Amino acid sequence: MSNLSMQTPTESPLQIPIEPALQIPMNSSVQTVADTQPVINPRFPVQPEMAEVEAALYHAVGSSRGSIGKMCFHLLESGGKRFRPLLVLLAGRCFGPPSTGLITTAAAAELIHMASLAHDDVIDRSENRRGKPTLNALWGNRTSVLSGDFLFAKAFSLLTDSGQFNILSLMVEAIQDMCEGEVEQALLDFNPNQTEQDYTERTIKKTAKLIAACCQSGAIIGQAEAPLVSALEEYGLYLGLAFQIADDILDYTGDPDALGKPVYQDLAQGNYTLPVLYLLRNKQERQWLTQILSEGTLNPTTTEQITDVLKNSGALDYTYAKAYECRDRAKAALQTVPGSPFKEVLLNLADLALSRKN
Secondary structure (H helix, E strand, O other), rough: OHHHOEEEEEOOOOOOOOOOOOOOOOOOOOOOOOOOOOOOOOOHHHHHHHHHHHHHHHHHHHHHOOOHHHHHHHHHOOOOOOOHHHHHHHHOOOOOOOOHHHHHHHHHHHHHHHHHHHHHHOOOOOOOOOOEOHHHHOOHHHHHHHOOOOOOHHHHHHHHHOOOOHHHHHHHHHHHHHHHHHHHHHHOOOOOOOOHHHHHHHHHHHHHHHHHHHHHHHHHHOOHHHHHHHHHHHHHHHHHHHHHHHHHHHHHOOOOHHOOOOHHHHHHOOOHHHHHHHHHHHHHHHHHHHHHOOOOOOHHHHHHHHHHHHHHHHHHHHHHHHHHHHHHHHHOOOOOOOHHHHHHHHHHHHHHHHHHOO
């Protein structure tokens, strides 16, 4: 984690220097998220293994009965990128052959992610995800939280039954960090004095650590040497940061139909992400913005005003630049990893993190 330490307030809070080639001119078009599109279907080199992971997920959920079984199936069949299991498989295949351990760990990673979504939707009072009703919208908060707990238990069971206690330790640590990040975010909701360092620390905990744990786990199962396991961890941390920053941008610029959820959700809930934190540092915009935010409600007029200011102030450009920096740091972390189709897909996934629409 030391390579992700924060800078002093006078420096870039992510402590990732922007190289001249990565700088984005202010007031440039903010419609293009990425300058490169992935050229490889992310699942192609591990398509057979992904099918096995999907089967393992249905088998794990299929063992549950009654209402909790229906709830878990609803989550499973609501779609999703299967991004975290894909990372486990690709990282493992960079160093070794397919294995039962990789499949089991990939399935456990997705169950952990599903559990966190069930809890997140309760915390955020979300009624839709991926264009479908959330568990809490259909069954209520209490049972939704319990279904998330059930999925965590299922993931732990997969890992303990297969004897992968070192992987379990990584995943438990990531879950602990997710919980810490959620608490830290809740305590800072609607706080205009929070900093980019606060944002970065909670983003690492809430998002990046689990992604890094997936990459580490795959490398460990593939029997990579310790320096290469560390390289995959660093790749995952920066990939997670890039992924979340891009997601934060979509909250202001995305299409609600493509996202499967409303835009401006973070802002309405008091979760101030990089674009808003940039405005709050600007004396000219801070007073106006804090006045709007203090009113506690957003309407079409105010959201349109905020969008215009975000574009014209350079806030979105600044945030895009940070996402690009994290993407390039993720790619750089893989320099020592031997070349393979699996490594190429990992490199392309860093671009995909910035070019996605949902």
